[in-house]
Amino acid sequence: MSQRVSLTQYLVEQQRLHGHIPQQLRLLIEVVARACKRIAISVNKGALGDVLGTAGSENVQGEVQKKLDIIANEVLIEANEWGGHLAAMASEEMESIHLVPNRFPQGEYLLMFDPLDGSSNIDVNVSIGTIFSVLKKLDGSKGVSEDDFLQPGSAQAAAGYCVYGPQTTLVLTVGDGVAMFTLDREQGSWVLTADDVKIPTDTKEFAINMSNKRHWDEPVTRYIDECLAGVEGPRGKDFNMRWIASMVADVHRILTRGGIFMYPWDKREPNKAGKLRLMYEANPMAFLVEQAGGAATNARQRILDLQPTKLHERVSVVLGSKNEVERVTRYHVESDAAK
Ligand code: P6P
Numbered sequence: 001m002s003q004r005v006s007l008t009q010y011l012v013e014q015q016r017l018h019g020h021i022p023q024q025l026r027l028l029i030e031v032v033a034r035a036c037k038r039i040a041i042s043v044n045k046g047a048l049g050d051v052l053g054t055a056g057s058e059n060v061q062g063e064v065q066k067k068l069d070i071i072a073n074e075v076l077i078e079a080n081e082w083g084g085h086l087a088a089m090a091s092e093e094m095e096s097i098h099l100v101p102n103r104f105p106q107g108e109y110l111l112m113f114d115p116l117d118g119s120s121n122i123d124v125n126v127s128i129g130t131i132f133s134v135l136k137k138l139d140g141s142k143g144v145s146e147d148d149f150l151q152p153g154s155a156q157a158a159a160g161y162c163v164y165g166p167q168t169t170l171v172l173t174v175g176d177g178v179a180m181f182t183l184d185r186e187q188g189s190w191v192l193t194a195d196d197v198k199i200p201t202d203t204k205e206f207a208i209n210m211s212n213k214r215h216w217d218e219p220v221t222r223y224i225d226e227c228l229a230g231v232e233g234p235r236g237k238d239f240n241m242r243w244i245a246s247m248v249a250d251v252h253r254i255l256t257r258g259g260i261f262m263y264p265w266d267k268r269e270p271n272k273a274g275k276l277r278l279m280y281e282a283n284p285m286a287f288l289v290e291q292a293g294g295a296a297t298n299a300r301q302r303i304l305d306l307q308p309t310k311l312h313e314r315v316s317v318v319l320g321s322k323n324e325v326e327r328v329t330r331y332h333v334e335s336d337a338a339k
Helices: 007-018 023-048 067-080 119-124 210-215 218-232 247-257 278-291 322-338
Strands: 054-058 064-066 086-091 109-117 128-136 158-164 168-173 179-184 189-195 205-207 260-263 295-297 317-320
Touching: 007 023, 007 179, 007 189, 023 067, 023 109, 023 128, 023 158, 023 168, 023 179, 054 067, 064 067, 064 119, 067 086, 067 109, 067 119, 067 128, 086 278, 109 119, 109 278, 119 128, 128 247, 128 278, 158 247, 158 278, 168 247, 168 278, 205 247, 210 218, 218 322, 247 260, 247 278, 247 317, 260 322, 278 295, 278 317, 295 322, 317 322
Parallel strands: 086 109, 205 260
Antiparallel strands: 054 064, 109 128, 128 158, 158 168, 168 179, 179 189, 260 317, 295 317
C-alpha cells in the first residue's frame, strides 16, 4: 500500500463511495479510535504505570476486575459522552446501560463494548484488546432503555476491535468489507494497512481451550478428534492449534491467515449457553468475520440472526473459515437429529 491513508480519509471515501457512513457514525468511529489510542498508552505503560493487577472489585459477570478493565471503561465512557453522536452506552464492566447525560447533546447511536478483552493476559504481557459494536436507536423510541440495545447482530451499523499487541491495530467494518489500521506511534495516527480483508474458506488451524475437552458436547469432540487424527484421519491433513485466551488476538489471527475459533457450550455450567457475551463480543466479531467472507454460528444458528433477550446474554461461538464453521455446525445439526 503506497500512499498512506488515514482513518478519516478512509471513512470520508467510504461515505463518498457508498454513502452509508452518516456524519454522526463517522464521528463515533473516530472518537472510539481516539479512545483506543488512549487505552493503548495505558496498556503500554505496564509495570511503569499503576495499571497492572486487580482493582479489588468484581464486574457484573462476577469476574475479578483488573485495573486496566476499569481504566479502559472510563476512557470509553468519557470520550463518547459529549460528542452528540450517542444516546447511550453498554459495557461488559457495567450492569446497566449508561445514558448520555442530559447536559450533552443526544445522538441516535448506541455503543456497546468490552473495554479490555483478555484481561487474564494483561499481567503476562500477552495481546489484549477492545471490542466495540454500534447500533442505531430504534426509530421513534422515546428516551433510551435496555430494550433499545436488544437488536440482532444483523442490525449493527459498525463493529470493530483494537488489538494491543506487537502492533496496535484497529480493525473495522461499516458493512462494506473489513479494513485494518495500524497506529503510527510517531505521528499518533491510524494508517490504513489492509483493506478488503478476506478469510480463507479452508484452514489447518483451530483455536479452542483444550483443557475443557472432557466437558464438551459430542459434536465438538468429534470435530476436534478428527483434526487431531491428522493426515491419517478422516480429514486427510494435519492441523495446528492456537489458543491465546484473548478473543481479539485469536480473531485477529483468523482475519489475517484463516482458522476456526470455538468457545462452545460445555457441561461445566449447563444452564449457560456459553462463556462469551453476545452483544459486545460475539456480535461484533461475527459481523467482522462475515464481512471478511467467513462464517459465525452458535454451533447451530447464524450468530447475527440471534434475537438477544438480555444485555449480558452469553452465547456459544464457532467462527472463522467458512468451510470449517459449516462442518462444525453440520455435526451439531446431525447430532440433534439423531437424538
Ligand atoms: P478461557 C477472555 O476472558 C475471554 O472472554 C475471551 O477473550 C477468550 O477467548 C476467553 O475468555 C478465554 O477463556 O476459559 O480459555 O480463559
